[in-house]
Amino acid sequence: MSQYDISELERLIDGELPWARVQEIMKDAKDADRFEKWVAILQARVPWKEPILLPLTTALFIVRKGRQRIVKCRCGHEFGDYRVNWKLAALIHVRETEGQLAEVYRGTEQPDPTWIQIREYTCPGCGTQLEVEAVPRGCPPDFELLPDLDTFYRAWLGRPLPDAVACEDKTLEAMRRWRIEPR
């Protein structure tokens, strides 16, 4: 089983390893302790102390805060329970006219705004563009990854998390109190 020291993994993550070395790592059997080292590297790079349970994207993490598991941006902004799609707590900007699209796509590159809208999800804390969706009107936002954290830690990593919770999508439940206000 391969093993890499933290400094080499940091160079891999930062895109600094020579391509030939990256290919060796790709072809070798995977290192069993990658996850632990990955989390350690990322934990050292964020300015907050809550332990990372799972990295979600380049900017977002599921962390443990007290007895809660929440989504947190690297900047520190918190999005709430990881079982609720974090997009509900993000800023959104939608491009749905030719003019709005033209800031990104012009001329022959422009999609048809009656077929599709471009949704940009931004972190209210740091202004990072977290995800972009290109979907027709009516499409609920994708809840890309809902990990089964307890199964992962208990059965796959062999170190159960305290305070197990049911792995279920809580997005609709979170929206239950959203009132429809007449325009």
Place this chain on the structure above:
Amino acid sequence: MSPKQPKQALPRRKTKTGAKPKARKAAQRGTAGRAPARESLRAQLERNDRLLRETGYLFGLEEMQRKQEDPGTYEAVWQILLNICNTAHAVGCRVSSSPIAAEGGDALWSLHLPTGEAVCTSRGIVSHPGLLSLLLRSYIEAGYEDDPGIRAGDIYENNDPHFGGIHSADFQTTVPIFWNGRLIAWAGSVTHVMDAGFVLPGSIGFMNPDCFSDGVPVVAERVGENDHFYPWYEKRMRSRTRVPDWTMGDARGRLAGCLTIRDRVLALVEKYGLDFFADVTREYIEDSRRYAISRVRTQAVPGRIRKSNFKDLAMAGKRVLLPVQNVDCLFNLPLEITIDVDAKVGISLQGASGWVPFGQNITPDALVSGMLNAYSHIVGFDMFNWGAAAAWSLVEPPAGSWANPYPVNYFASSGVAWAPAVVWMSSLYEAFGRLYWARGFVEEVAAGAATTMTAEFSGTNQYGLYTAGLTLEQACNGGPARGIADGETSAWCIYTPNADFGNAEVTELYYPVLYLGRNVEPDSGGYGKFRGGLGHTAVWLVMNTPGIEYQCGCAGIRSKLCGNHGMFGAYPTWPDRPAYASGTNLKELVAARQPLLHERGDPEHPNIARNLQADVIEPNLIAPFVTPEPLHEWDVIVHPVSGSQALGDPLEREPEFVQQDLDDGWGQERVAADVYGVVAKFDEGERRWSVDVAATAQKRAAIREERKQRGVPFREWWQAERERILAKENMADAVLAMWRSSMELSPGYAAELRAFWKLPDDFTF
């Protein structure tokens, strides 16, 4: 109205589920799952299914004795089999004279167990081993062993999606391998022919309205014996395909490769013994299943992954075949993956939209094979064979959807069934990329695939002969962005790791066109911290012909839309937009030594309109289409081939990468400034760009601030968006029709959509 499928013709499918690893010891211990000498194929099939069900291991192989006893020989024989299959690929492609096989290598040869499961495959189109496996299984289930009987020297073939094909341009040839009178394996092959006898010329049958226009049928039948095709087989190809020399060249190539496999496998059995051969071939398949499972377990995370995706097929107002086709279609291509505690992967397409009156419907069996293709790239590529298919299960797609049309419309066309599937599969790359990212395997992340826009020519060629066929441009597009680097440019293709677009000079020998350009297309890999590999644009000058048709085909494109990719905050690649001009002044421009047309140029002022004068100039077409009139000498085509998807916030792209793309002519100044937030200026003296690092940091901070200002809280947007949905505001008819069919075919999906927007229970679009 399309008729319901006759009951007796239901395609039989078995979804492998419910494996129980803790079941009793393998019943066949000591014989490693191999079949008793006189057991019928049907009995072997039933036993294999039962053993998997009861033990959780393919063929009941709880232990892999040959591997344990002698891992060196086990590995060596695998390499020999791999060599045998690749030799068959080399032989078959050379025997075939068709550009697709001979120049593009876009074909496949494989070795199978007597019961069909693929053991080992060649390079080439890796989407086919699963289909060949299920096709062979279907022969056994249909009782072919007794009637008509399977004998040494027989050639069985199929191209009918009703009976195990993907689309009729892909011919599947299988040859049994006998040893001392006993069937011990099959050799199989698939090639994509140049013309399948569709209602229109070529092999990308997007325009076919129903299966009766899907060309020459070969329906799971014996097409030859004693290693020879029947004379009537060739007669059929000669009268029912447009370029029969190529079609028959492919047939002979498939057969030659299969016979190559047969002869070499028999030599291998001679050397190692039948028992060893029977044991290891089964162990290789179980090994692959275990590999796929363990790779998911060591690299992914259990839970649920969802990814929407959509694909357009806008045909209203274009040249079509039947009035019913005068319509714009939008496909809903949803993906939901669940990974359970045992690392078993479940895949669902709940919400898939309905079948279409075009050749873009696919069967669940073909989707399974497509999945195997995706797995070969991203999950299990150590020993590539049927084994990975037992590591996941596909929930039966909604009956009547593009992914399962026959229960509702048995006459649905699969002229290019691959088209929606390949776009759907792109989601699979991103989905697994997200899982690998979570686990820290950043080097395995792939942000999503490029698209597959084809170019076919038909008419009289430079030799005065009729021709019809496909160029291979689309087989070589950009590779997906990784978690740590840009994707490779013009280097990759979702459906074949061969990724060979052939030589321009050779393509010019096949078709009456000359390349004016084959250039990397700037900024065609999305915009992100890491961009996808870039695609390229072919510019063709029509020459030495009295007239040819250009079919700009959809084998998996988006022309109205962007893909729903943009992983981790990147922007997705733009839509596929070809162009052409006819009645041009190019001849005069050449004589006057004026600038010609070599690339697409500025998207707002494409070169085709800027440099040329012509009777017809179409600079920004919605694909796919067939030219309304034949093209003639000095007419010109601009055919872009897409790049792949990007990853990460574009403001996090290293400014020096942006500068490098500017220097190489691979990036546009506007995009560098507006999307990447890079302040750069061109140094006329040094002929290169330089970045103002401090100004770039300032500009990027300002853009981030601007995002925060213009972004609205999601809930606020949700309120307003809900009203616009109720009013169906700014929604094309195709969008409304798509939602209606998705919601009708998948009530659970509909309920969730209504619940999210708090729409009335009876709401429809």
